[in-house]
Amino acid sequence: MERSNVSGMSIDEYRRWMKEDIDDLFLINESDSVDEIIKNMNETKLLVSAVNAVELQSLKDIKI
Amino acid sequence: MNETSYNVLWTEGIEKAGVSILSVFSDDVRDKYNWRCDFSAKKRNEVFSRYKEIHDEFRNKYFYGDDDYLKLMDIHKVAACFAEAVLEASLMSFKKDRKAPWFVKCSNYALAFYSSLNIMTFFLQAEYEKKNAKHFEEYKKLKVLRYPSTTIGHDTYTIGRIKSMALKDIQLESFDLLAYADMLYWIEFYNRQIIEGQISIKPRLPRA
Numbered sequence: 001m002e003r004s005n006v007s008g009m010s011i012d013e014y015r016r017w018m019k020e021d022i023d024d025l026f027l028i029n030e031s032d033s034v035d036e037i038i039k040n041m042n043e044t045k046l047l048v049s050a051v052n053a054v055e056l057q058s059l060k061d062i063k064i
Numbered sequence: 065m066n067e068t069s070y071n072v073l074w075t076e077g078i079e080k081a082g083v084s085i086l087s088v089f090s091d092d093v094r095d096k097y098n099w100r101c102d103f104s105a106k107k108r109n110e111v112f113s114r115y116k117e118i119h120d121e122f123r124n125k126y127f128y129g130d131d132d133y134l135k136l137m138d139i140h141k142v143a144a145c146f147a148e149a150v151l152e153a154s155l156m157s158f159k160k161d162r163k164a165p166w167f168v169k170c171s172n173y174a175l176a177f178y179s180s181l182n183i184m185t186f187f188l189q190a191e192y193e194k195k196n197a198k199h200f201e202e203y204k205k206l207k208v209l210r211y212p213s214t215t216i217g218h219d220t221y222t223i224g225r226i227k228s229m230a231l232k233d234i235q236l237e238s239f240d241l242l243a244y245a246d247m248l249y250w251i252e253f254y255n256r257q258i259i260e261g262q263i264s265i266k267p268r269l270p271r272a
Contacts (some may be wrong), residue, residue, distance in 0.1 A: 043193060044076065
């Protein structure tokens with residue numbers, strides 16, 4: 001099933017029309033420089049791992 | 065991002081994730097299915113090149129116009145770009161054998177997932193180290209990242225996320241960087257709440 005029209009515009013027309021004012025939607029998202037953050041770190045070894053063995057415990061039960 | 069910074073993230077984020085993932089199964093499994101991770105300089109450079117392309121494209125599509133190209137993105141979006149770059153580089157390889165465990169066959173998705181989480185965690189570490197000694201100590205006690213529990217009858221959180229990445233990719237859906245970055249944000253938020261004493265978690269009970 002095709003996307004419904006938006007205010008009488010086909011979806012393609014709607015997208016083209018919205019893209020003309022896309023600046024209004026741009027994300028507000030400032031951050032510090034990654035290079036500066038790393039340069040200023042004292043400890044540059046990762047101390048907490050994302051791989052959590054408890055979370056992956058169920059994989060040990062997979063029959064090989 | 066300069067090459068010096070990238071090399072730190074490669075070592076602490078991506079390489080460490082690869083080593084941890086490979087240790088999920090025994091040497092026997094790794095040998096049986098020839099399961100390896102390519103940590104060569106060639107792959108390292110490939111990931112960095114691809115990351116820069118993805119990052120610039122992402123920024124142009126969703127952020128400011130050309131005049132503001134110097135604006136910086138937050139670390140969740142940076143980590144999301146790394147997830148896509150690592151996935152596309154296919155560092156993990158294995159024998160083409162249907163009997164291989166699904167996790168081995170999906171290990172490139174796992175690597176992308178855990179690499180991006182390691183990178184996100186690395187910057188959380190930097191923030192705590194710089195801004196709050198007490199929280200930094202609590203962070204260190206964590207040792208491993210925590211994930212929300214799931215109800216009985218569901219995959220664990222991380223397995224569910226890895227499978228979802230695999231399913232979307234296999235079904236030819238494009239990598240949704242915005243949604244992925246949002247997922248990283250909430251995983252980080254969950255761990256911040258634990259570290260900063262806003263919530264406590266009970267030890268996980270064995271699944272039925």
